Amino acid sequence: MTILASKLDIKTASARHVIGAGDYYLAPLKRGQTLRILDVEGNQAADTLFFNADDPSERYSAMDTIREQAQVYLSAGSVLRSNLGNPMLEITADTCGRHDTLGGACATESNTVRYDLEKRCMHACRDSWMLAIAEHPEYGLSKRDITHNINFFMNVPVTADGGLTFADGISGAGKYVEMQANMDVLVLMSNCPQLNNPCNGYNPTQVEMIIWDS
Numbered sequence: 001m002t003i004l005a006s007k008l009d010i011k012t013a014s015a016r017h018v019i020g021a022g023d024y025y026l027a028p029l030k031r032g033q034t035l036r037i038l039d040v041e042g043n044q045a046a047d048t049l050f051f052n053a054d055d056p057s058e059r060y061s062a063m064d065t066i067r068e069q070a071q072v073y074l075s076a077g078s079v080l081r082s083n084l085g086n087p088m089l090e091i092t093a094d095t096c097g098r099h100d101t102l103g104g105a106c107a108t109e110s111n112t113v114r115y116d117l118e119k120r121c122m123h124a125c126r127d128s129w130m131l132a133i134a135e136h137p138e139y140g141l142s143k144r145d146i147t148h149n150i151n152f153f154m155n156v157p158v159t160a161d162g163g164l165t166f167a168d169g170i171s172g173a174g175k176y177v178e179m180q181a182n183m184d185v186l187v188l189m190s191n192c193p194q195l196n197n198p199c200n201g202y203n204p205t206q207v208e209m210i211i212w213d214s
């Protein structure tokens with residue numbers, strides 16, 4: 001775990017967006033800009049995808065990121081790589097300590113398999129992503145671009161024998177993760193509405209997206 005506080009002053013931020021649980025954020029982040037995701041009330045999961053803003057077929061790749069850093073968790077110093085191996089963003093500050101990129105996002109289909117058939121109608125991250133790309137055709141994203149993601153603030157420990165578990169969160173109110181863009185990217189974040197596992201404490205709350213210019 002790497003805890004590294006930010007050197008940035010909140011008073012110099014150029015934009016702040018509050019995203020309610022179950023809502024999405026889809027917007028460009030320019031090369032050199034820094035994005036902070038703030039876990040306002042604690043124990044929230046921010047399910048996030050990144051795309052090259054000039055060519056969305058280049059996108060965040062969990063596999064390339066994990067292999068190149070030889071580490072399954074993301075934290076300060078992690079370079080978030082694309083499916084072409086290019087550095088898209090680098091995590092420059094982190095007061096949570098680690099973030100998951102193995103667990104994937106919740107979907108209505110997986111909710112019915114994991115929990116109960118009656119969960120079919122529950123809101124899920126995949127729905128939020130699909131709504132985001134449907135409401136923003138200007139970015140040229142399609143269903144095919146919805147692939148493996150990062151779950152910021154989510155705790156999915158890998159056990160010694162390789163097991164994967166969705167555990168209670170290690171984040172808390174006011175904790176944040178910050179990353180600087182190495183290229184112009186699109187940020188697509190679903191603020192997770194999951195109610196069936198402890199990834200957001202069974203109590204989805206808001207997150208804040210805060211941006212600094214370079």
Ligand SMILES: [Zn+2]
Nearest residue numbers: 106125192194
């Ligand atoms: Zn979710």
